[in-house]
Amino acid sequence: MITRMIGRFDKFLLLMWKNLVLQYRTPIKTLVEIVAPVLFSMLLIVIRRLVDPKEYNTVIFPPFCTLPFHDKIANMICDPRSNGVVKAAGLISVDKRFPNPSKATINEHLKSVEMNSFREFSIVYSPQSKSLETVMGVFQLFFGQVVQVEDSLGLNRYFQQNATNMTFAAIQFDDSFKGAEDLKVIKHFRVSIR
Secondary structure (H helix, E strand, C coil), X not given: CHHXXXXXXXXXXXXXXXXXXXXXXXXXXXXXXXXXXXXXXXXXXXHHHHCCXXXXXXXXXXXXXXXXXXXXXXXXXXXXXXXXXHHHXXXXXXXXXEEECCHHHHHHHHHHCCCCHHHHCEEEEECCCHHHXXXXXXXXXXXXXXXXCCCHHHHHHHHHHXXXXXXXXXXXXXXXXXXXCCHHHCCCCCEEEC
């Protein structure tokens, strides 16, 4: 009943008094708690003043292709500005970044690739869409199979049924892309890699 009568400000003053009495009983500990942070801060400032900063020129590293082999198709994918390579390879360019290779071009290219270690793997994506099929067609050059699944639920079912398969990656585009004919009208591009 007495604690109810004491106001919040009085409780605060009582707590401050208690802390002051406890600190007063251990003066060395109190002194160390106050002086140590001040000394460490001053030490950092002094050390920083003693060290002379060195200025380095800006280093710009040249871009490189992360694909495991280098040929004209891989270079075209890594460098989308190479329009001449698109024409030389006989590929149809979509937005100059996503080639849409024909089956003959794929087979011809795979014969020339020396190191095709990704041919054992497959890539899965959802949802079904003609424009996404065009975009994902480039992966047929490097992976054994590109699997198109109807929607995100179908993608989850695919992984539950094929848990031991050799899937390199799954790309889940937003289900609103299902049946999309033109990707240029999409304002917010949401995708998650599984």
